[in-house]
Amino acid sequence: MSFLDASEMIGGYGAADILHGCTLKVEKGQIAVIVGPNGAGKSTAMKAVFGMLRLRGGHVKLDGEDITGLSPQERVKKGMGFVPQVNNVFPTMSVEENLEMGAFIRTDDFRDTIEQVYELFPILREKRYQNAGELSGGQRQQVAVGRALMTKPKLLMLDEPTAGVSPIVMDELFDRIIEVARTGISILMVEQNARQALEIADQGYVLVQGANKYTDTGAALMADPEVRRTFLGG
Amino acid sequence: DEVKLGISLGFTGPLESMSPAMAQGAELAMKEVSDSGKFMSGSTVVGVRGDSTCVDSAAAAATVEKLITADGVKGIVGGMCSGETTASLQNVAMPKGVVMISPSATSPALSTLEDNGLFFRTSPSDARQGEVMTDEIMEHGIKSVALTYTNNDYGKGLADSFAAAFEAKGGKVTINAAHDDGKPDYSAEVAALASAGGEALVIAGYVDQGGSGILRGALDTGAFSTFVFPDGMVGGKLEADFGKEINGSFGQMPSSEGEGKDKFLAAAKAAGFDGTGVYSGEAYDAAALIMLAMAAANSTDPAVYKAKVMDVANAPGEKILPGELGKALELIAEGKDIDYQGASSVELIGAGESAGTFREIEIKNDKIETVKYR
Amino acid sequence: MIRVENLHKHFGGFHAVDGASLEIAKGSITGLIGPNGAGKSTLFNVIAGVHEPTSGRVTMAGEDITGLKPHELFHKGLLRTFQIAHEFPTMTVRENLMMVPAGQSGETLWNAWFGRGRIAEEEAALLKKADEVLDFLTISHLKDERAGNLSGGQKKLLELGRTMMVEAKIVFLDEVGAGVNRTLLNTIGDAIVRLNKERGYTFCVIEHDMDFIGRLCDPVIVMAEGKVLAQGNPSTIMQNEAVIEAYLGRGLKNKIKAETQA
């Protein structure tokens, strides 16, 4: 039984379906990576898993419990955290307040988590009192990931977390993601920096037109020349 | 039979608080006539209210249109404000040939309007009041006053005519400033008036509109202690809200030398509304005039009875006061002349507007008291 | 082509661009890299007329263009894309492209009323052109979709597509690659090279994907903390210790090495 089990998801924004029976599973403490062409429905699938999109078919289970009918904020309480691809910070709140909002549902003392985030992304400590809307693109991305980490989720979902971040930060981010996974947190992420991502992935999904095209371990996908050529840029 | 009269007043909009008492005044006259059983061989008269909004000419015209065509009214008490009245008269009532008697539209421009003899009004001319007020102030030994008026044709007309009369007699108007009704704050106006100074403050406004706000501010800041109140300010509210603070202030309102207004007030009280409301009595008179003219012409057709309005309003004839409409109908039936006085001592002059005598009042012992008639 | 002299841009007390001087040679594909917050986008925005510089000068082919408005710069042949996609959300994808060319005769009211024949001809040509661009970007199936409904990467493609609708002299690309599928990014890279070779466009490219930079750009300019840190061809830049320290990091450098050797 996978920790996250989203099976046969069907759904879309209007009348037309974007997802045509897409299945995503993540084991406890493992990293799953979704790759695929632009517009394949990766973000849509993430939203569906998080309950931001009504499904017309399929179900989502977390730790064996069916959560298909829950609202996003109920899923947050169940231990899911999400960094969307766009609009992922509170622009007129300071960096620190952004992180605090990440910890909104926590009732314990979260100051040391903030410290951890600052250690991971030192630039954020420097900019802690600046509004997130005034940050550079890459800095914003770091705030967004930091915010999600604040929840101390059991399942962390990241939609292109490395888009626009510099190589040095990207490397650290991937390191950190591995570290996070080691503590038993499951990770589901979408990546276009696919080669780096698949390198650390336990499980890889190639999504095309809302359906699973290839599913295998990260290494196996990397090794498949067809996949490399068509989806990973050679 | 049932005869319908329209009542087109600004039930919503800036003067909305004045309209109900006016409508009730008009309806009081209709009820009196109906109850007498002597009108047009026992016909009853009912009023149909319509909302003229006071500020929106197009809406007022539509209202009057509907009153005339859909409800089939034979005459109209209204409109309320001069602009809207002109529009509904020229665009609707005149083409349709229906009589309008306005209780409150005081613009001099209405006198010269071509109206096919269909338009009358029971409110007095502003020019005369300016002179009366001048005399009164002079007699109080006051030589300089600050003047504020409500920024409409009534206020402006009254203020201008008063200022001209007062300065002609050697008085000094230190400032002649407008105030808008229904504004949330009058500090600026009060400050300007206070700074200009003067022995008294003349408030040519409405007591349940901006006039109260100005008065309140002037009293509270201690800017003035003597006030002069023209007709729009003299009402029950003045006594109730300011009674003991304005002792010694004075003013005037159009009123017959007799007890016309008092009779009207008593009748209004019996009917359960406040007859002291501004223009409530004038509305009563407007309705009464239409009905008496109908009786005199023995026809409800405006084209016929419009000629009789001046006859019943003016001498010669027996004087008719509020509450005596039944008697008036009897006299008319007997073929006798009447001279309708009503609540506001109606005397239609020129193109059909009230000449008016004035009652001078003073606030003594927290009450409005009549001093004399002019 | 473009010369930036001692440019400063301050936000309150913060010096986002702090005395940068650089030159973009005509006909080159210049890469602009640097850590997050180095001031790259701010520099772009100043050059493109979105921000007034605090001080300094920008010239284009010898002509001073400091402080010109964006639309004036467009008419001088300077185009740019945005790091965070700026589509026209309620218009269709095709309309997003068709609105770009300047000097359309249908853009004056007079012609809209009385010159409809000419407009129809122009429109037909524009339509063809737009469809070609969409084909090239592999999103022609979306031509009638509202641009606001596109996926993140598709919006970036649309950004790029707009620059292909006109004859530009110089194009500034702010992270076209972020969020774009790598296979497609290669195609885009090829297109950039082709536009550069065939039509003589000059490019200035901000990008964090070093593969892309390495394959495309020469020279590469590195910015850090609002200043120019280093400049040179890609391979020297990637060996530069200061650049590795501030930007590339050890992990990636090794990887890139490994790949180039392989």
Place this chain on the structure above:
Amino acid sequence: MDILNAFVAILNYIIVPATAYGAQLALGALGVTLIYGILRFSNFAHGDTMAFGTGLTILVTWAMQSAGLSFGPLPTALLALPIGIALTAALVLATDKVVYSYYRKVRAAPIYITMVSVGVMFVMNGLTRVLIGVDEIKFADGARFLISAPDFKAMTGLTEPLAIRATTAITVITAALVVWALFWFLARTRTGKSMRAYADNEDLALLSGIDPNRVVAVTWVIAAALATIAGTLYGLDKSFKAFNYFQLLLPIFAAAIVGGLGNPLGAIAGGFVIAFSEVSVTYAWKKVAMYLIPGYEPEGLLQLLSTEYKFAVSFAILIIVLLFKPTGLFKGKSV
């Protein structure tokens, strides 16, 4: 002495009334700006919410008075205020449920919600009048003056009077308290921060586990409280008349905007800017000039513009402010 007289004249006719009016506007603007900041639309119904809340408070006041309750030297209405607020909040929440919630669900553009609020404004406007009528109502009891004009003259021997109404003082004090409380709430409490987060990015707030319904409800309750307090204080200081509250809407919006939409501090500043410019630009400086320059008797009134233009003047000042600070004095939001 004359300098003192000049000073007192300015105090009495400009500073005191403008402060009171400014505080009233500021409280109103605070409500508008809060709704704009968090629910992201211009709420045209706010003026009529004020009227309605005040109407309810008056009814409660009357009930209390007839039951013999009083609040010593303070107006009974203050005692009735909490009940008025509760009732108004209930009504506003019901309105949200019936009307606004749908538009949030379909994510309608702000302009549509603004128009919806115009609809609500019409309905409330009518309801208020049906509830309590169109007449002017005075419901201030308790002490009238802190300092009355004759007392002041007797006390100081100055020729210029100075009067401070008790209601003026109450207004200013209450306004200050409310503003402080609101600031503290928004900046320091968890709920306050979650409201700001919701305002910033609704979707992300959802992802952080913030309950949008709660945020919306709290916002409405605060807005209702602000409206009722503002309306009641205004009614106490001037008088209650339904129509005036609609008229108040314009200067309130002006205040909120000149200060910077969505910014509470801006709302306060805006209220005072509007009030002071209305009163001072149309002030006739003649008297003050005469005090200050002995022997000087000016021909005219030394009035820059007549009072007919006071509203125009305050708007002109507002436009000038916006030209130099396009999102208001305190950097407000813009959609």
Place this chain on the structure above:
Amino acid sequence: MSTHQPKAAKGGKWRAPAMFGALAVLFILEGTVSNTFFSGHWDNALGILRVGLISAILALGVNIQWGYAGLFNTGVVGFLALGGLAPVLVSMPATPGAFAAGGWGILIALCVAMATLVAAVFLWGRLPVRLRGWAVAATLVLGFFAYRAVFDPAVEAVQAINPSAQGYLGGIGLPVLLSWPIGAALAAAAAWVVGKTALGLRSDYLAIATLGIGEIIVAVLRNEEWLDRGVLNVNGIPRPWPVPYETNLQQDPGFLARAASFGLDPMTGSTLLVKLLYCLLFIAVLGLLIWAAQLALNSPWGRMMRAIRDNEVAAAAMGKNVTGRHLQIFIIGSAVLGLAGAMLISLDGQMTPSGYNPLRYTFLIWVMVIVGGSGNNWGSVLGGLLIWFVWIKAGEWGPTLMGMLADHLADGTLKSHLVDSAPHMRLVIMGVILLAVLRFSPRGLLPER
């Protein structure tokens, strides 16, 4: 915020004809059926239609600004009022002697004011930053006093001429139809000034700035008696060609014969004819405007405008002159508002500056635009006609409903309170209808696309 909008309303291309059909049925019912809700007289139906057509033009003007370019103009009442000044200036007779008495003085004073402003702007641009604040302030103050010194006596002289009936400069006695384009031009000129200064402001800030400008324009019209008699109103503005006066028709034997042949009594016949002519005249204007607006919207020009509305920064980067286009559209929209203002005044036959209140002439127009569906020209026309119809009828339905309610009550204070408050049901009904429309068609009756 995510961008997905509520989906376009159902019905496709038949939606607009169906909506207009339904509206036509409403007017026909008003003209033919007499019951609690409809009057059953064509006089009323045409009367409502006539102002409804002007409302439609107003809504079109606002839609051009908002729907095309996203400019939030809440100064509608100001531009409308300015347009309304045109019939006074164009078609009223000149007041004898007024121009000689003070006309020149007023003109000179206005020139002084203009020169002051120009000088101030010039100084602002040329002087070093440290000096310019004081220099400009000094120029403005000096200019202001010079202006007042010339202006005040001139105005006094004009206003002294027969104040109760004239007291103003009057017009130039030309046909009133001419005043329509001139009203548009007046409003356009004002829009140019406003646009030059305020168009840099963002949505809601522009809204309040224009609201203020509207108030200022109305305040000027209310208080400058030399211009339009202020609160004293100007009466007797002639009717536009070819509309006759009913009273003349009623005496015209030719018309009487014609009316008789239709079986109409002369009273009804004449009022109907006049209304019909007005309606035709207005329909002609509206038709022309709609034609122009539709062509423009569907041209590359319209596409550019929508692009600017959607994203100004990107549009500027794509070479579109955002400020210039905003100014253009602001002027065009305002000109349409001014045109409608002039039409309204020549319909009323009088100019009543105190009648210009923002509730009626700004908010109600906005309601029309939004209910109709912003960005859609036909929607604006529909919204204008429908909301005006409702606005008028709600005034009648309110008391009717209240009367039904009160009928079941015993006489007493409650009943009389209810009856007195019946007119306020107008607003309640209006509000409920507005809410209902927006509830079931959240993007307006005819959404943009």
